[in-house]
Structure formats: C-alpha cells, structure tokens
Amino acid sequence: MMEMKRTSILAMIAVVLAxxxxxxxxxxxxxxxxxxxxxANVPKLLVRGEEYKFSxxxxxxxxxxxxIGYYDLENxxxxxxxxxxxxDEDGICEWSWKIPEDAKDGLGEFRGRIEENNExxxxxxxxxFCIGQCP
Numbered sequence: 001m002m003e004m005k006r007t008s009i010l011a012m013i014a015v016v017l018a019x020x021x022x023x024x025x026x027x028x029x030x031x032x033x034x035x036x037x038x039x040a041n042v043p044k045l046l047v048r049g050e051e052y053k054f055s056x057x058x059x060x061x062x063x064x065x066x067x068i069g070y071y072d073l074e075n076x077x078x079x080x081x082x083x084x085x086x087x088d089e090d091g092i093c094e095w096s097w098k099i100p101e102d103a104k105d106g107l108g109e110f111r112g113r114i115e116e117n118n119e120x121x122x123x124x125x126x127x128x129f130c131i132g133q134c135p
Contacts, residue, residue, distance in 0.1 A: 050098065054068070056112070062091070062114045064086070065115065066093070067079050103132075107129070107134055110129065
C-alpha cells in the first residue's frame with residue numbers, strides 16, 4: 001500500500017514537471033517569434049531648433065509606435081508622442097522630430113513598441129541621445 005502511494009506521488013510529480021517543461025518550451029518559441037525591434041538610426045547629439053530623423057528596423061507591415069522624452073527648461077520630463085506608422089517593405093519605420101526651443105541640455109530618450117497582426121509586442125526599443133551638451 002505504501003509503495004503504491006509512493007509510486008502515485010512520483011507519477012504525479014513527473015506529470016507536473018513534464019507540463020512545466022512543455023510550457024516553458026512553448027513560451028520560448030512564442031517569444032522568439034515576436035520581432036525584436038532594432039534601433040537603426042538615433043542621432044547622438046541634437047541641437048535645439050534642428051530637425052532629426054529617428055528610425056527603427058523591424059519586420060515589414062508592422063505598426064510602429066514611438067515617443068520622445070526630454071526635460072524642458074522648467075525641468076519637467078516632457079513626452080512627445082510620434083505618429084503611429086507602418087513599416088515599409090524593408091521593415092523601416094522613420095520619424096522626423098524638431099528639437100523644441102524649450103528643451104533643456106542633457107539626455108533625452110527615444111522609446112516605443114511595435115504591433116503585428118493586431119498583437120501588441122512587449123519589445124521596446126529604447127535609445128538615449130543628448131540635447132545640447134550632456135554631463
């Protein structure tokens with residue numbers, strides 16, 4: 001009787017472990033199928049009043065969402081949402097952004113995500129840049 005109980009418990013543990021291993025491999029393959037956006041072009045040093053291009057490379061026909069954050073002269077973190085665009089046939093999404101006159105010297109950030117087949121990706125593409133001069 002005790003031996004049968006032990007065998008049942010070991011069998012249940014084996015089933016639970018097999019399910020966990022199976023789920024883990026399923027999650028990995030699901031995650032690797034998601035496109036990973038790559039920052040393709042982010043200027044490193046920007047000057048107030050000038051316009052610059054920001055772009056990412058992903059897969060074709062992806063919806064690209066992006067925003068730019070910077071500190072204004074009142075030391076408030078300001079976020080500018082860029083328009084949502086669809087990547088071209090080469091997988092490129094590109095935006096132009098003019099550096100506001102009220103941007104404070106220092107670091108800014110270009111950040112966003114992509115969406116494919118109406119599924120939101122949790123992959124982000126953060127990149128820092130410098131406005132004026134950085135410490």
